[in-house]
Amino acid sequence: MGTSSPPTPPSRALIDGERRFKPITLPCEWVEDYRPGGYHPVVLGDVFNRQYKVIRKLGEGSYSTVWLARDLKNSGYVALKILVSEISGSTTELRTLRHIIEVAPVEGTRYITRLLGEFEHRGPNGIHKCLVFEPMGPSVNTMVEELPQFKPRRRGMKIRYPLRMAKSILKQSLQALAFLHENGIAHGDFQPGNILFALDDVDSMPEDLLRQEEDVQARSISPPVQRLDGKQDKWAPRYLCVAQPLVPFTCYAEGFKVKLSDMGGAYFFTDPPTKPVTPLGLRAPELILTGAVNNTVDVWSFGCLVFELITGQPLFCIPCSEMEDDDHLLSLTAKLGALPDEFFKHWTTSSLYFTPERKLFNCQLGGVAPGEEPLMVEQTTMEESFDRAGPDLDEEEAHKVKALIRWILQYDPAKRPSPAKILSDPWFCEIDVENDSSKVSIV
Structure with missing residues (x-):
């Protein structure tokens, strides 16, 4: 064992060969x-x-x-x-x-x-x-797996919030967004991991x-x-x-509360950042294509969250990779339709996937390798993905929710509704979060 003091480590990200420690495999910080x-x-x-x-x-x-x-x-x-x-x-x-x-x-x-x-x-x-x-208690991202109806875990079980809880989480988080936006603040990192459950009295x-x-x-x-x-x-x-x-001390029964946390990515409307911290799958198309940051990036993320909480599946599941932007843009095109010309012209690698007439001919990320045939996969719309997930909704309510998601996820940022406007939608008006008495009971 060495007895002399080790040198001070560099105050920057490591490069190969600079590791100081034996690996730790537990789920902790690096x-x-x-x-x-x-x-x-x-x-x-x-x-x-x-x-x-x-x-x-x-x-x-x-x-x-x-x-x-x-x-x-x-x-x-x-x-x-x-x-x-x-x-x-x-x-x-x-x-x-x-x-x-x-x-x-x-x-x-x-x-x-x-x-x-x-x-x-x-x-x-x-x-x-x-x-x-x-x-505060666990995040919306993790609390769902702690609900008693999912223990013990069984094969084929759909891990998602009961509709009553999902609707309450959505309305409360939307109220929080409306509050921030009315005060000229964007959250900038709106995602399930930053929505926390309130605790019982600890x-x-x-x-x-x-x-x-x-x-x-x-x-x-x-x-x-x-x-x-x-x-x-x-x-x-x-x-x-x-x-x-603090899972054992978290309130998730009727009347539960959630709050927005982690304002580390927040910004004032008058001073947007040059590099936002929005998670990959929740990025608005303008963020991907031009890096433009506006007041509606939270709204886009919220629209994705409506789909995710009701179905139990993310709308856009984008793994981190060198081709993550192309992956996301192809998914956007499949789920929501063709990108407008104003966006498409910024997609510098679009010719790997589309003909000059903008007809899709290949879904293989990075383009067609020499000697290979183009890859085509089934193009599933947002509505088809929603229905295939089998959410706990009757046909009439499912139609309302899909229309709501379409209304929110508009390619043109200027056409996206504000959080306050979304709150006035009849589907949200039905939910009384003060008493958590939405019209659907817990399952």
Whole structure:
């Protein structure tokens, strides 16, 4: 084992041959990102700002880790979001949250996870902005698999929210979008992973009930983090924690609430970003083709989410690859119809798939290889995909939902309805989220 101190790791993305650690196979953040500019090393029991004692990991993302912490001064619990140190100063997330508190403090807490405080923490990897939020439950993306009707899991089971829940989630998240847009803010990363369920009252619960165990055998934490050279590393934690969302304490019965979270991709309408963070399958066509960012990218994402929550399947399933844009544009053409000329002219590789008359002749990504025949696959419209998924709707309501999705997912951004306009659609008017008394009961 080496005894000399290891060199400071570079404050940039790794290149081949620069890995410091033995691989960790548990579902955690990448251990190599514990470096200057990266994550702050946290272990259970750490105290931040002389006030917040970390007792459980709630999640992680590309730019932060999120922890459940006990508030030692005010009792109760908070969610502590620790940003990577390369994001310093007043972040866009912080600016938008402060703006919401300033212009609509009461209404904002109804729709957006509530910011309770902020501070900076100095660690081996730099100065980290730390945001203190109200604790929330799992995301809409993950909670569906925790519902009791899907346990035990059986072959052929359709894992999707009961219609009552799906409609309530959609309306509540749409109300949150309408609130943001009315205040000149776009969320920028509207997706199921950023819609969180509210908790039952956890403040009265004993810490022992909420604390994450430091147990390698139970796979709640990783084995010890080890450098390849055997030296001690001061930039990484002793172990990584597996995220344990507060599923047992989450309210999903009648009257449940959800809120929008993670304003890290948010922007003011007057100051759109040059590079948005929208997930691949939820990108509006103008984002793919021209990189144009407008006020309706959230609306497009919401239209995709209507399809996904009602059917249990994503409308556009686009794996990350070198050909992801072509893949997405071919899917758009199949599901929603031909792109308008104004968009199509920006598709620089369209000749790999379409004749000069814009007739589809090949679906093989990257074009037809020499000596090979063009590949053609069945072109399934959005409506056909919707019906094949067999959602729990009668024919009349299914027709309403498909028409709603078509209305939202218009190629021309200027023709897309605002969130407030979508809320006035009769299908949404039927849903009373205050009492969660939509006309369809849970299945």
